[in-house]
Amino acid sequence: MRANPGLIILLTLLLSACSEKVREVDDYDPAHDYFSFANTDQFVMQHLELDLSVDFDAQELRGSATLAMRKLEPNATEIILDTRGLRISGAQVLLDGGESIAAEFSFGESDKIKGTPLVLTLPNAAESAAQFELKLEYATSPDSTALQWLPPELTAGGKHPLMFSQSQTIHARSWVPLQDTPAVRVTYEATIKTPPELLAVMSANNDPLTPRRGIYHFEMPQPIPSYLLAIAVGNIFFVPLGEQTGVYAEPELLDRSVFEFADTQEMLEQAERLFGPYEWGRYDLLVLPPSFPFGGMENPRLSFITPSLLAGDRSLVSVIAHELAHSWSGNLVTNATWRDQWLNEGMTSYLESRLMEVIYDKDRVNEERVLMYRELLLDLDTVPAALQALAPRLDDGDPDDFQGTIHYSKGQLFLQYLENAFGRDAFDRFLSSYFDRFAFQTITTERFLDYLDENLLKAETSKVSREDAEQWLYQPGLPADAPVPSSSTLDAVEALATAWAEGEIDVTEIPVQGWSPQATIHFINSLPKDLAHERLAELDAGLGFSATRNAEIGRTWFIQVAQRRYTAAYEQLEQHLNRYGRGRLIEPVYLALAQNGSDLELAREMFARARGTYHPLTESAIAGVLGLEES
Ligand SMILES: [Zn+2]
Numbered sequence: 001m002r003a004n005p006g007l008i009i010l011l012t013l014l015l016s017a018c019s020e021k022v023r024e025v026d027d028y029d030p031a032h033d034y035f036s037f038a039n040t041d042q043f044v045m046q047h048l049e050l051d052l053s054v055d056f057d058a059q060e061l062r063g064s065a066t067l068a069m070r071k072l073e074p075n076a077t078e079i080i081l082d083t084r085g086l087r088i089s090g091a092q093v094l095l096d097g098g099e100s101i102a103a104e105f106s107f108g109e110s111d112k113i114k115g116t117p118l119v120l121t122l123p124n125a126a127e128s129a130a131q132f133e134l135k136l137e138y139a140t141s142p143d144s145t146a147l148q149w150l151p152p153e154l155t156a157g158g159k160h161p162l163m164f165s166q167s168q169t170i171h172a173r174s175w176v177p178l179q180d181t182p183a184v185r186v187t188y189e190a191t192i193k194t195p196p197e198l199l200a201v202m203s204a205n206n207d208p209l210t211p212r213r214g215i216y217h218f219e220m221p222q223p224i225p226s227y228l229l230a231i232a233v234g235n236i237f238f239v240p241l242g243e244q245t246g247v248y249a250e251p252e253l254l255d256r257s258v259f260e261f262a263d264t265q266e267m268l269e270q271a272e273r274l275f276g277p278y279e280w281g282r283y284d285l286l287v288l289p290p291s292f293p294f295g296g297m298e299n300p301r302l303s304f305i306t307p308s309l310l311a312g313d314r315s316l317v318s319v320i321a322h323e324l325a326h327s328w329s330g331n332l333v334t335n336a337t338w339r340d341q342w343l344n345e346g347m348t349s350y351l352e353s354r355l356m357e358v359i360y361d362k363d364r365v366n367e368e369r370v371l372m373y374r375e376l377l378l379d380l381d382t383v384p385a386a387l388q389a390l391a392p393r394l395d396d397g398d399p400d401d402f403q404g405t406i407h408y409s410k411g412q413l414f415l416q417y418l419e420n421a422f423g424r425d426a427f428d429r430f431l432s433s434y435f436d437r438f439a440f441q442t443i444t445t446e447r448f449l450d451y452l453d454e455n456l457l458k459a460e461t462s463k464v465s466r467e468d469a470e471q472w473l474y475q476p477g478l479p480a481d482a483p484v485p486s487s488s489t490l491d492a493v494e495a496l497a498t499a500w501a502e503g504e505i506d507v508t509e510i511p512v513q514g515w516s517p518q519a520t521i522h523f524i525n526s527l528p529k530d531l532a533h534e535r536l537a538e539l540d541a542g543l544g545f546s547a548t549r550n551a552e553i554g555r556t557w558f559i560q561v562a563q564r565r566y567t568a569a570y571e572q573l574e575q576h577l578n579r580y581g582r583g584r585l586i587e588p589v590y591l592a593l594a595q596n597g598s599d600l601e602l603a604r605e606m607f608a609r610a611r612g613t614y615h616p617l618t619e620s621a622i623a624g625v626l627g628l629e630e631s
Contacts, residue, residue: 001168001326001345002295002319002584031444033337034395035170037108037117038179042076043069045179050190054200054233056161059142059149065176066094066135077122079134082173082180083107084115085141093126094133101125103134113398115173136177146171148291148615155234155289156252156307160198162234164288164304166297166617168227169338169399178226182334183442185223192216194233201248201286203230203299208238208246208284222280222300223440225334230299232286241265241285244278248302249287256310257287263317263359267324270358275328275351276432279439283324291581293615295319298326298348306582308551315517316552318356318368325351333438338399340445342390346411353412367518369485374525376409380477388476390414391445400617414472416483421463422456430456445473490522497526501535507542520545521556529564536566546572555585562592562599570602578610583618591625604628 033040045067052063069079091103101123108117126132140147150162165175173180192200196214204218239258240246242265247257264285272278284302287310296319297304303323309316329347349372357365383406386392390411394402419427434451453466471479493515499505512520524545540546545557546569558573560566577586593603604626611619 001297002322028393028395030339030391030393030446031336032395033181033183035114035338035399036179036181037080037082037114038181038184039076039078039080040179040181040184042073043071043079045184045186046070048176048178048186048188048229050176050188050192052190053193054163054195054198056149056163056195059147060140060144061147061175062139064135064137065178066133067178068131068133070131071129077127079120079122080108081118081120081177082115082170083118083177084171084174085144086118086174086177087139087141088118088136088177089139090135090137091120092135093123093129094135095126095129096131099125100135114170118177138177140175143616144171144174145616146174150234150289150291154291154613156250157235160235162232162236162250162289164232164234164286164292165230166293166304166615167229168297170227172226172229175231176226176229180226181337182225182227183336185225185334185440185442187223188218188220188229190218190231192218192231192233197235198233199236199248200231200233201236201302202232203228203302205281206248206284206302208240220300224300224331225442228298228300228331230297230302230304232288232304236286238284242268244268244281245283245285247285247287250289253287253307253310256312257285257307260310260312260314261285261317261320263314264320264324267321267355267359271324271327271351271355274354274358274428275325276435278327279332280327283327285320285323289581290579291613291615291618293581293583293618295582295584296323298323298330300327300331308580308582308585311517311550313517315550318352321355321359322348322352325355328435332440333435334442336442336444336447337394338402339394340391340443340448341399341402342407342411343443343445343448345408346390346414349408349412350415353416363487363489364516364518366485366487367490367516367522370487370490371518371521372405372409372412373485375405376413379405379409385476390473410472410478413478413482414469417472417479417481418452418456418464420483422459426456426459449473489516489519493519493523494526497523498528500539501528501531507538510543512543517550517553520550520553524553524556524560527560531564533564533566533568536561536564537568540569551580551582551585554580555588558589559592562589563596565596565598574606574609577606578613581614581618583621587618587622587625590622594626600626 047068049066052061054061091105093101093103103120103123105120108119110116146165146167148164152158152161155162170180193215194200199212200216202218204220235250236248237251238246238248239254245265245268247261249257268283280301282301285305286302287305287307290307292306295306309319325348329351330344335341335343353365388406390407457464457466496510548554554576558576561569561573580586590603593599607622607626
């Protein structure tokens with residue numbers, strides 16, 4: 001996922017309180033998933049079959065989920081599944097011989113974050129079965145945390161509704177009753193019934209040529225963790241980008257998407273050269289409406305993508321490199337629990353930068369690394385020490401809140417550090433063997449560390465000890481010998497910002513037209529804090545920051561506008577908040593308004609006007625930023 005660093009600022013207080021508590025607990029088990037009710041030590045799910053109707057009027061999915069279960073503990077008779085807001089109307093156990101027996105079920109006590117455990121009792125006749133199927137008839141609720149139901153007016157075309165899911169981290173349970181933990185992998189198949197004019201797509205074998213008739217069948221033969229279950233239904237069409245790659249979008253977004261993501265096929269081919277075979281068949285993109293809460297979500301075979309990447313100049317496609325890289329780190333080798341998330345996101349951020357280096361040029365990658373590093377330093381100033389470790393103790397709170405840049409950027413830096421120490425060839429060999437060794441498995445940080453130790457750190461010429469690696473994984477901050485990214489182009493941009501601020505050059509002498517968006521972002525962030533508003537006005541008039549349609553430049557500029565209370569640009573700031581629904585682009589702007597000492601009320605008013613267009617996850621995070629009750 002490309003997530004939202006703004007969240008971490010808001011949740012630090014909450015989580016620091018939690019981590020105090022964690023330290024007192026002696027039996028903390030880093031391999032245990034504290035965010036699932038499922039008794040995966042007794043029963044484990046192996047295959048899932050969905051048969052669902054998509055009802056836009058009721059805003060619900062209705063039908064059945066059939067779970068193929070294997071019993072691990074011979075005497076166990078109770079199966080506990082994760083659910084949130086699901087109505088279960090029937091449960092049956094199907095035995096090998098075809099016998100079907102009704103199973104008793106009840107809900108356990110609900111938890112605000114984890115949802116409600118569904119407890120099923122195996123009928124006597126099924127108690128001795130080592131394998132069986134569990135068929136659950138159910139319906140989702142309109143406020144399912146995974147599903148967003150967009151009315152036609154919130155889509156690009158404005159004529160048809162659109163629905164999409166976001167299951168990571170623990171939201172699959174709000175549309176499928178299942179063992180919702182990354183520790184368990186399943187293959188799946190699905191039959192999805194929709195209004196006949198709409199198309200359904202899933203994180204499975206989408207057939208670009210499938211006839212549009214309101215019933216679609218999917219198969220996913222590779223086992224995936226539950227957070228990668230994904231579905232979208234809407235007036236969407238397909239255009240191929242290459243032999244194995246293509247893009248799905250509403251017709252209104254297709255041309256722009258095809259232009260923006262034209263390099264996807266080459267990215268896939270280069271990624272295979274770097275990291276080993278692509279194990280998933282096709283790699284397609286689905287461009288969603290603006291309310292999609294993230295930059296992208298690496299749903300296998302079909303990454304879900306924000307339209308805020310459609311900058312018209314391919315300048316923001318590092319997000320595609322990121323989602324594609326997840327096909328190895330995350331989707332192929334998966335974090336065992338959300339506490340090990342750096343194995344997904346840190347590794348993916350590192351692979352993303354390697355891929356960008358091959359497809360584009362080194363200057364651009366250096367620029368992106370510097371921006372990443374600056375964001376990381378800001379986070380290290382605000383995130384409590386206990387959460388600055390790559391693999392902290394985590395057994396409480398909401399795993400959605402455990403995002404931010406620490407495990408993305410610090411994780412990337414750790415792997416860069418290893419590459420620098422061992423050389424690119426040796427490190428690449430290590431990575432390939434790692435993906436090969438743990439393909440289609442879930443692993444803990446400790447398993448990674450042991451493998452790293454055996455296969456790299458113990459080399460005769462090793463300059464890195466196990467203790468060095470442990471410092472990255474378990475200690476706050478950055479080690480003294482952490483790499484510091486640098487970019488000569490960004491250094492030059494910074495010098496120009498200073499020269500302009502000190503009156504040495506005129507605004508017309510700033511060559512912003514020839515700059516990358518990363519350079520423009522760095523320029524804005526390099527302006528002195530005490531700049532007079534007349535000078536900001538001069539800059540804005542000359543360089544047009546308030547009118548930018550590049551989402552990342554807008555984000556950077558409007559954070560500054562809010563922090564500096566440059567009210568002349570507040571109207572355009574509000575337009576930015578209405579244009580995008582991706583958390584990264586808007587949450588820090590709300591936060592800057594809320595924290596500038598004067599505009600909390602104004603921020604709440606802007607939020608009240610915009611919130612109807614936001615995804616529930618984004619809406620609830622911003623409500624938190626603004627000190628409002630969560631909706
Ligand atoms: Zn990611």
